[in-house]
Amino acid sequence: MRDGPDISAIAALIGDPGRANMLSALMDGRALTAGELAGVAGVSLPTASGHLSRMVGAGLLVVAAQGRHRYYRLAGEDVAAALESLMSLAEARGHRRVRTGPRDAAMREARSCYRHLAGAHAVRIYDSLRARGAVAVGVSGLEVSSEGRRFLDGLGVDLSGLAGRRVVCRECLDWSERRMHLAGPLGTALLDYVLASGWAERVGDSRVIRFRPRGLKALEAAFPLDKDASATV
Amino acid sequence: MRDGPDISAIAALIGDPGRANMLSALMDGRALTAGELAGVAGVSLPTASGHLSRMVGAGLLVVAAQGRHRYYRLAGEDVAAALESLMSLAEARGHRRVRTGPRDAAMREARSCYRHLAGAHAVRIYDSLRARGAVAVGVSGLEVSSEGRRFLDGLGVDLSGLAGRRVVCRECLDWSERRMHLAGPLGTALLDYVLASGWAERVGDSRVIRFRPRGLKALEAAFPLDKDASATV
DNA sequence: ACAACGGTTCGGAAGGGACCGAAGCGTCGT
């Protein structure tokens, strides 16, 4: 009515259970076909197709036609961030999906959110990087310091994806931890590193990332938490 | 379907234009009566009453009965944060409400978001506090350092509201800046300070906060931006 | 060429939600 962006159009799209399930399934950043998404939404293919075209039209999803398949994925990291923020709200209000199982607990530990890592371990990594001064808030958002770059490079993280990017890292609200974790190209690089180094592995087709005992030790050693970094007032 | 919180129920509530308008009107953190909210939503009183009771039931709003009035307000800061994150999405996708006027530009400069300050100036304050080391990420979230406490106290900010609070400050995504600004009790204290010190004033009944020229100078002096705090890689 | 396959478009049916008018209920003024 008065001013500001129109929330309702986008919220209404997310508000349908079928579409919400599709969006949740796409939260790992990978692209799924219309048929697969119809499956997760629990609707017929024509219905799913209608939903998908509407979400593409609204800018929530993007399509890539490949042969006779059409791959849908989230339009960007900001979509994933908004979804996580809604999850955080729903979680706090006790709105939970019907079945909660062991998978749910594993998701809280570590999961992929778009292309980066989320969950308790992701928050730890972020906190450690902040405490170390590897990333800090600068004039153009969250920035990686030169010490941080050296540290990550020494660890073996592939930073080539960061070259020439306008925004190197961003923050994303973690629904299970209700804290910030690292997103953006640097977040992607860290998820790749965690998987490539064998610290953790993706569990099946889900968003769950399972850390191996060895990897957990390595993570705690590489990303220590300085308990006395600041006073709580 | 599978795991995680159920987004769709909450998103569906926000997805109705009338309800979205009500929520937007409540973004300044103040409580409005059912009649006033019916006005901003553009619906009759019975309709508004139905909407409001549903949102209370879902935990988005809370009511306070006062005489023959019933005051509705957002249930918490996390609701405001989720709404701002949706605004950020909608803004980026070009979903704008019909009329955009001078008020809109003023909103980008400075506005209240729940009980704290948002907009370009709010982001500046946050960045300055981060660069100065006044607030930093600790083990239990965003924390105020003892130097930060001294600095703010010396400035004249009333920190009495922070005593005994579990979380002293939080981050909130700014829809116009697409950056983080300061929320939580400290954010509230800073908004109070900015208004009490005469740096700025609330414009009518809107969320707009207008800075006086003198206040703007004072803000820039008190919260400098160190352009060379960190390298951009 | 032909059939199988993945996907979209079109049609109509069914369900749910938004909406308002009228009535009811508690509170405030006089």
Added chain:
DNA sequence: ACGACGCTTCGGTCCCTTCCGAACCGTTGT
């Protein structure tokens, strides 16, 4: 005590959305 006021509840109408089956289109494989 009485009416005015703010709000909620109830009942019924109406529209919008969701949904699927059938038909259609382009690609793949044989």
